[in-house]
Structure formats: C-alpha cells, structure tokens
Amino acid sequence: MDYDDMLDRALDETPDIEGSSDRFDVPDPDVRQEGNVSVYENFQSTVDRLGRDDDHVMKFLQNELGTSGHIDESGRARLTGEFGARRIHDAVEAYTEEFVLCSECGLPDTHFEREGGALLLRCEACGALSATSG
Numbered sequence: 001m002d003y004d005d006m007l008d009r010a011l012d013e014t015p016d017i018e019g020s021s022d023r024f025d026v027p028d029p030d031v032r033q034e035g036n037v038s039v040y041e042n043f044q045s046t047v048d049r050l051g052r053d054d055d056h057v058m059k060f061l062q063n064e065l066g067t068s069g070h071i072d073e074s075g076r077a078r079l080t081g082e083f084g085a086r087r088i089h090d091a092v093e094a095y096t097e098e099f100v101l102c103s104e105c106g107l108p109d110t111h112f113e114r115e116g117g118a119l120l121l122r123c124e125a126c127g128a129l130s131a132t133s134g
C-alpha cells in the first residue's frame with residue numbers, strides 16, 4: 001500500500017459531518033455524584049434552551065432513566081442513582097427528538113398544541129403538526 005492509498009483510506013473513514021451544522025445540540029450535562037444521587041447541575045439552562053417546561057422534561061428523564069427524582073430550589077435535577085453525563089445526555093437527546101425537533105424539517109422551532117387529550121408538536125418553521133407520545 002502506498003501513501004496515496006493510505007490517504008484515501010483515511011479520508012474514507014472520516015465521518016461525514018456535512019449538514020450537521022443546523023442540528024440542535026443538547027448542551028453537555030454537568031453531572032455531579034452526591035452519594036446515591038446524580039445532580040444534574042445545568043438542568044435549568046438546558047430546559048431553557050429547549051424552551052420546554054422543566055416538569056415535563058423531568059418526568060421524561062425519570063421515565064427514561066427508570067428512577068425517581070425532583071427539581072431542587074436551585075433548579076438542579078436530582079436523580080436517584082448513579083447516572084453518568086453520557087447517559088443523561090442520551091436521555092435529554094431522546095426528549096429533544098420526541099418533543100422539540102420537528103419530524104418534518106428537523107428544526108427546534110416548535111411548540112405544543114393540545115387536541116383532545118393528545119399532545120401535538122407544531123413547527124413554526126414549516127407548519128407541520130406531528131404527534132408525540134406525551
């Protein structure tokens with residue numbers, strides 16, 4: 001194998017990041033372990049970023065992680081059990097996919113609408129209305 005082949009191979013293995021710049025990124029969770037409780041320090045600012053109700057996000061986190069928890073007076077989420085930043089990030093990302101990002105255009109410019117007992121996600125960018133499990 002000569003140098004050019006090696007270069008080709010290296011380029012082939014480079015992940016394609018094109019088109020990912022518009023994607024909404026979940027802020028990295030700042031998680032601290034306090035005994036048997038995982039304290040999600042930047043929960044409030046993350047919820048603000050998502051533009052969602054903190055109780056709604058908290059309920060989802062508890063379901064997703066299979067634990068109980070509450071929001072303390074400083075706006076931190078306190079979750080029973082040991083959960084790493086990676087695990088919490090994945091849970092918040094799952095929330096974002098379901099309750100924030102438009103399923104049609106992928107933008108986060110959305111808000112909730114209620115129809116009967118169903119919670120729907122209305123996109124302000126493209127007007128799409130999609131169902132959620134909430």
Ligand SMILES: [Zn+2]
Nearest residue numbers: 102105123126
């Ligand atoms: Zn849309």
